[in-house]
Amino acid sequence: MKTKIILLFVLILLIPETALAYSEWPFSAMLSGAIHETGKGVRIALVDTGISAENLDSDLIEPGKNYVFPGKTTQDLIGHGTAVAGIILGSEVLGLEGLAENAALIPLVCYTLDDKGEPVIAEADVIVQAIRDAIDDFDADIITVSTGLTKNNCGFKDAVAYAEANGVVIVSGVGNDGRTNPKTLWYPAAYETVIGAAAIGKTGRISDFSQKNFTAALSAPGEKIKVVPVERKGYITNEDGTSFSAAFISAGVALLIEKYPQSNPETIREMLYESALDIEEVGFDDASGWGVMQIDKALATELEKIEDDSTQEKKSEPPTDEAEQINMTKENEKTRIPIGGMIAIAVACLAAVVGLGWALIKAVDSQMKKRINKR
Numbered sequence: 001m002k003t004k005i006i007l008l009f010v011l012i013l014l015i016p017e018t019a020l021a022y023s024e025w026p027f028s029a030m031l032s033g034a035i036h037e038t039g040k041g042v043r044i045a046l047v048d049t050g051i052s053a054e055n056l057d058s059d060l061i062e063p064g065k066n067y068v069f070p071g072k073t074t075q076d077l078i079g080h081g082t083a084v085a086g087i088i089l090g091s092e093v094l095g096l097e098g099l100a101e102n103a104a105l106i107p108l109v110c111y112t113l114d115d116k117g118e119p120v121i122a123e124a125d126v127i128v129q130a131i132r133d134a135i136d137d138f139d140a141d142i143i144t145v146s147t148g149l150t151k152n153n154c155g156f157k158d159a160v161a162y163a164e165a166n167g168v169v170i171v172s173g174v175g176n177d178g179r180t181n182p183k184t185l186w187y188p189a190a191y192e193t194v195i196g197a198a199a200i201g202k203t204g205r206i207s208d209f210s211q212k213n214f215t216a217a218l219s220a221p222g223e224k225i226k227v228v229p230v231e232r233k234g235y236i237t238n239e240d241g242t243s244f245s246a247a248f249i250s251a252g253v254a255l256l257i258e259k260y261p262q263s264n265p266e267t268i269r270e271m272l273y274e275s276a277l278d279i280e281e282v283g284f285d286d287a288s289g290w291g292v293m294q295i296d297k298a299l300a301t302e303l304e305k306i307e308d309d310s311t312q313e314k315k316s317e318p319p320t321d322e323a324e325q326i327n328m329t330k331e332n333e334k335t336r337i338p339i340g341g342m343i344a345i346a347v348a349c350l351a352a353v354v355g356l357g358w359a360l361i362k363a364v365d366s367q368m369k370k371r372i373n374k375r
Contacts, residue, residue, distance in 0.1 A: 025202050026221030027097070030248065033296040039100025039254035041261075044088065045134035047127060048081035048146040048243075050074040051107040052230040055091045056082070064107035065133065067126050069114075074107040078119070079230045081107060083239060084146060086228025087247035088254070094236055096226055099251035099295070106138045110147055121147065128155040135166050141257050144250040145172040145194075146243045148186045156187050164193045169257075169265045171195045171250045173222075173242030175211040182212045190215045195253070195269060197246035198288055199223060204279060206287045210242055216289035218272055219279070220248040252295040260303050271301045 045064075052075060053061045064074040076082045085105050090098025108130045110122040122130070127147060134140040143163060149156060163170050174196045175186040189196035196215045199207040199222025206212070207223050222245035224238045249272075256268050263271075275298040276291030284290055 026225060026248070027099070029200065029202075029204065029221050030099075030252070030293050031296050032294065033300075035255065035296050035299060037100075037255040037258045037299065039088075039103030039251065039258055041102075041104075042100065042142065042254040042257045043104045043106060043138070043140050044100075044142045044144060044250055044254060045106040045108055045130075045138055045140035046081055046084055046144050046146070047108045047110050047130050047134070048084055048144070049078040049111045050076035050081045050109040051085045051105060052076040052079075052082045054230065054232040055093045055228045055234070056085060056089055057092070057101075060089055060102070060104050061085070062104055062106045062138070064109070064138070065130075066109040066112070067122050067130050068109055068112050068120050072112075074109050076107075076230055077113040078111065079227075080111070080146060080243065081109075082230050083225075083227035084144065084243060084247040087225065087244055088251045091228045093233060094228060096228060096236070099248060100254040103251070103254045106134065106140060108134060108138075124149055124153050125155055128153075128159045131156075131159040131170075132162060135163055135168050140168060142250050142253050143168060143170045144246055145170060145188055146246070148172060148175075148188055150184055150186060152187060152190075157191060160188050160191045160194055164265055167264055169195065169253050169268055171197060171246045171253065173197045173199075173244075173246045174213075174215045176209045176241055178207070178209045178211050184211065185213055185215055186211065193265060193269075195246075195249055195272070196289065197222075197242050197249050199240070199242045199245040200279070200288070200292060204292070206279070207240065207242075209240065210245075210287065212287040214286045216287060217269070218249055218276060218290055219288040219292045220245040220252075249293055252293050252298065255295060256298060259299055263303060267303065271298045271303075274298075275301055 051061055066072045066074050086096060088098055088100050088103060088105065090096050090101050110127050110130055112120060114120050131143055134143045160170060170188060172189040172194055174189045175184060177184050188194045196217045198216035198219040199210040200219050201207050201223035206219065210222065222242050223240045225244045226236050227239045229235055252272065253268055256271060257263065272293060273290040275294050277294050278291045279288050
């Protein structure tokens, strides 16, 4: 009996730790099956506050550039960029899983602190230059923008179009003013080819702070997200924000690019939108976009089918009026995340492990009996 218990315990230990982690929030909202991609070979530029590599794999953090103070490093003095990086890569030091743990990250600092500790944010034209440099100088496949403007800007718009023409996917949060100014538009999320990221909570519903103004294209977890601190082995905190939703979506895009390196930004978007989980109106709605990202389903999409099917509706390009205020329309979809499916899969996996365990136990018993009989 003791031998049986030991064998069964060993078999349970063989279940991958990542598989167990992916069954919990926030991964449970985006995954219902196994994935094998890790983002290897994919480059993500983070237009943010920099990155502290204290709790991250420094081999995956490239030099980047400080656009606020060009003579200084890309060390994160605020923590936001490091939090985004940790969502993508995870942290072995802190025991946090990442969704694209082998992607390469490029910190492009557009928001930091000066020598007096005062926050300084780059001007619009500097952020535009950072986006263009991510394409031309840093060879990025994905650009995650954690800052933006509330007005349409020709430079921003042109930089976004330049990224699309060069096969680079841009992801950006839709904004966190949903409680007070839900209709405020944030750019670049409002542009047609940008994947505007909305936030959901553990209930599977859109977060109340997430903007609800037609700019969302896709939703992802953005509440109670465990984030990596700047300090070595510092305290893990739970944070909210659509920037963190954008980080998950960027990681998902990295997995798709790894699997389908020949795909273009439009194809990537279609794979994500078609496989998303509806959580409100069928199709597109103004709060969740096409729904919650389901990365395992997107990875299972047949690329040829997506490339042949260009009938899906897309966001309309926002017009520019004299006040540069925008009125946009988009189409969207939403639905509660079905945890029943996850439970069923977990039960099936456990049953398979137990079945395998008993099979091995019987085999061992048989061999032991043979040996005893021989004696």
